[in-house]
Amino acid sequence: MYDRIKGFRDFYPPEMAARRETIDTVESVARRYGFREIETPALESAEMYADKSGEEILEELYVFEDRGGREVALTPELTPTVARMAVARQQALTKPVKWFSTRPFWRYEQVQQGRFREFYQTNVDIFGSAEPTADAEVLAVAADALTGLGLDSGDFEFRVSHRDILGGLLAAFEGEVDTRAAVRAVDKREKVEPDEYAALLTDAGLSAGQVDQFDELLATPEDRLDELVAFAGTDRVEAAVGNLQRVLAAATDLGVRDSCSLSLTTARGLDYYTGVVFECFDSTGEVSRSVFGGGRYDDLIEGFGGQSTPAVGVAPGYATLSLLCQRAGVWPEEAIETDYYVLQVGETRETAARIARDLRARGHVVESDVSGRSFGAQLDYADSINAETVVIVGERDLADGEVTLKQMESGDQTQVPVGSFPGDHERPTFDDFA
Amino acid sequence: MYDRIKGFRDFYPPEMAARRETIDTVESVARRYGFREIETPALESAEMYADKSGEEILEELYVFEDRGGREVALTPELTPTVARMAVARQQALTKPVKWFSTRPFWRYEQVQQGRFREFYQTNVDIFGSAEPTADAEVLAVAADALTGLGLDSGDFEFRVSHRDILGGLLAAFEGEVDTRAAVRAVDKREKVEPDEYAALLTDAGLSAGQVDQFDELLATPEDRLDELVAFAGTDRVEAAVGNLQRVLAAATDLGVRDSCSLSLTTARGLDYYTGVVFECFDSTGEVSRSVFGGGRYDDLIEGFGGQSTPAVGVAPGYATLSLLCQRAGVWPEEAIETDYYVLQVGETRETAARIARDLRARGHVVESDVSGRSFGAQLDYADSINAETVVIVGERDLADGEVTLKQMESGDQTQVPVGSFPGDHERPTFDDFA
Numbered sequence A, B: 001m002y003d004r005i006k007g008f009r010d011f012y013p014p015e016m017a018a019r020r021e022t023i024d025t026v027e028s029v030a031r032r033y034g035f036r037e038i039e040t041p042a043l044e045s046a047e048m049y050a051d052k053s054g055e056e057i058l059e060e061l062y063v064f065e066d067r068g069g070r071e072v073a074l075t076p077e078l079t080p081t082v083a084r085m086a087v088a089r090q091q092a093l094t095k096p097v098k099w100f101s102t103r104p105f106w107r108y109e110q111v112q113q114g115r116f117r118e119f120y121q122t123n124v125d126i127f128g129s130a131e132p133t134a135d136a137e138v139l140a141v142a143a144d145a146l147t148g149l150g151l152d153s154g155d156f157e158f159r160v161s162h163r164d165i166l167g168g169l170l171a172a173f174e175g176e177v178d179t180r181a182a183v184r185a186v187d188k189r190e191k192v193e194p195d196e197y198a199a200l201l202t203d204a205g206l207s208a209g210q211v212d213q214f215d216e217l218l219a220t221p222e223d224r225l226d227e228l229v230a231f232a233g234t235d236r237v238e239a240a241v242g243n244l245q246r247v248l249a250a251a252t253d254l255g256v257r258d259s260c261s262l263s264l265t266t267a268r269g270l271d272y273y274t275g276v277v278f279e280c281f282d283s284t285g286e287v288s289r290s291v292f293g294g295g296r297y298d299d300l301i302e303g304f305g306g307q308s309t310p311a312v313g314v315a316p317g318y319a320t321l322s323l324l325c326q327r328a329g330v331w332p333e334e335a336i337e338t339d340y341y342v343l344q345v346g347e348t349r350e351t352a353a354r355i356a357r358d359l360r361a362r363g364h365v366v367e368s369d370v371s372g373r374s375f376g377a378q379l380d381y382a383d384s385i386n387a388e389t390v391v392i393v394g395e396r397d398l399a400d401g402e403v404t405l406k407q408m409e410s411g412d413q414t415q416v417p418v419g420s421f422p423g424d425h426e427r428p429t430f431d432d433f434a
Helices: A013-032 A046-053 A055-060 A079-088 A132-148 A163-172 A179-188 A194-203 A208-218 A226-232 A235-253 A318-328 A349-361 A375-384 A395-399 B013-032 B046-053 B055-060 B079-088 B132-148 B163-172 B179-188 B194-203 B208-218 B226-232 B235-253 B318-327 B349-361 B375-384 B395-399
Strands: A043-045 A063-065 A071-074 A097-106 A118-127 A156-162 A260-262 A276-282 A292-296 A311-314 A338-345 A366-368 A387-394 A402-407 A413-417 B043-045 B063-065 B071-074 B097-106 B118-127 B156-162 B260-262 B276-282 B292-296 B311-314 B338-345 B366-368 B387-394 B402-407 B413-417
Touching: A013 A097, A013 A118, A013 A132, A013 A318, A043 A046, A043 A079, A046 A055, A046 A071, A046 A079, A063 B063, A079 A118, A079 A311, A118 A132, A118 A318, A132 A156, A132 A235, A132 A276, A132 A292, A132 A311, A156 A163, A156 A235, A163 A179, A163 A208, A163 A226, A163 A235, A179 A194, A194 A208, A208 A226, A226 A235, A235 A260, A235 A276, A235 B349, A276 A318, A338 A349, A338 A375, A349 A366, A349 A387, A349 B235, A375 A387, A387 A395, A395 A402, B013 B097, B013 B118, B013 B132, B013 B318, B043 B046, B043 B079, B046 B055, B046 B071, B046 B079, B079 B118, B079 B311, B118 B132, B118 B318, B132 B156, B132 B235, B132 B276, B132 B292, B132 B311, B156 B163, B156 B235, B163 B179, B163 B208, B163 B226, B163 B235, B179 B194, B194 B208, B208 B226, B226 B235, B235 B260, B235 B276, B276 B318, B338 B349, B338 B375, B349 B366, B349 B387, B375 B387, B387 B395, B395 B402
Parallel strands: A156 A260, A338 A366, A338 A387, B156 B260, B338 B366, B338 B387
Antiparallel strands: A043 A071, A063 A071, A097 A118, A118 A311, A156 A276, A276 A292, A292 A311, A387 A402, A402 A413, B043 B071, B063 B071, B097 B118, B118 B311, B156 B276, B276 B292, B292 B311, B387 B402, B402 B413
């Protein structure tokens, strides 16, 4: 007996049915907004990740040398791949490019609740627009996906921040500050002790007094963002604040503003973000981790050798999303469904197969005996797969030109002329013939 | 600029739209037969493959040691994984178990037309039935999937064979014959020169005379299978021939017999098959390789430490399937489709967003400006995404309480009161208001 690899999961049909319904809902929202599906490789050159995020990122990835001597990585996220794809076809692609895809990613993580080494996301990205409407559309897709899953707009909140406000404030302090390290510290703020957070900022170059001042600035409420502009006194912070305000105004027009709250302490862990960033949280706090996040990354494609191409995206992940749906009581039932079981008694396979074929042609889920089972065993099986209707095709009935329709929930049954079944009925049930 | 890894593919939206339609068709047929979706890991213990197929198989796989010191492999096929999953839940699973899943697999192959290092398949398997009806149902799913794609039953043929007829015949020869090696030789028969084929059989232990005799036996037509039984004079061959005949009889009842032809020279490369095996071919021969195949593997689950569990399956692969569909002229158009583009002129974002939201709520694909573009640039973009209808929301029109509906194909347009759009129309078009 073999074990599966730690941090990897097997999804059996009942759980998969719930997952499929969830993924279908998210994808269907993305499609309706005009995002187009792409499909991408599981392996990329490891260099692509090392160049973008530093060699140390490779420690967290599944990296190996393939038989051709290439150092390759199992893809830990989609963004570098879509950036590579956008560069490869940059002449041919009509902007804005709007793409989505659902697939697994891999990181050598500490396995815990809602965190696995193989995890699934639907990535939704817009390339080629720097306009606030694009940021707001990404937020609107995320919100519509969540409400499409049955969540109420009060069940979740998007904590919205802006990387260039953070960067601009840090640049305004006296002394040398390592912005990248300081932003990472902000991203860890909720996950570590206050002392450790302060130490991380000190390591990044802030003095103890500056740490306090910075923390105070990050608590600025939305109606006093001009204080940040005044503090920094730079065009950079003024532009960043203005951009954030315009994104929130666009969110209002697109109907998603109520789900957004300003949260400058939200930073996102990845280095490549440049503008608005956001994370989705469970409003009740019961799911304590960020459910998913997204943001603007205007420099990545140029960094990959392409033309300057602004970009913004979001990536709902299904491990945490299922925790949120379960908390809110809207996770789909983990059960399989069957429209018909066509039960064979005696040598009736040909007729049973004809009936099953006719019902399948109408789009229904139809099983029939493939095991040479007895009447009782077939009925038990039909019950185990939650068959709604059982069509009993018996030798004696057939001699009289009839089959029996059995409604499983009530146990009621009735005889039907075999020649008129399924006949013109799109979805024939006991009630149509009783 | 980074390159993608050799043998791996990026699928951009137009091609992906055709692939998605194809995959949806195949999966929808499997669902209607009552196969239930599962989802499986990308990595498995390398030992699992080495144990089943010999250490040499690892040479063809992407194998590496993970950070925990496990030797892992990117899954080259689904069957060992589903066998592992069936064993892990063997007490809880109600038989027959019917599973399907679509996912990529990986092999370090020579890249050529229709063959990649990352390739996608939909695996469809039945566990827990040794009955011929199960084999026939798997053939019927494959045939329905192909006709569902628009192929005519004359476009393809299933070449059906039986591993235990091959094995039983080989065992009936005088001398020591390495059955596994001989079956692999049969699998290579069409791909190598006659001399090489003969040499492979000689290496497997057959004399030159036996090679000729074996080849003659493999040419036995369907109505003279009793000659094989007579040659071998063993219960084994008698049982195997009887089983093959019962599978073909079941295929008749299930309506798939016309797509099947007997072909004892069809062997399938994998070692674990035990009964009926089959391969799907392009009837015209224009696609010269096997499109996909399947068969019965009754011993695998027991070999994985489970209870004896007969199994049969098929796995349509999309690289070769697309070649067949293209040859037959039924490959879906590689194009994106859009129901509506909502065009903004001036400060009309709020109304445009409301209209887009209403249309999306009716299930349509709707794009709107996210780039702050001019009228003309938006119209060009709407054209590039094949928008059927453009809803023009202009400041001046809005002042008169109107929007303009433009049918893109004809260029015709008409004014519509904004309050009655989309109104009660499920899919409002120019014709509804002209």
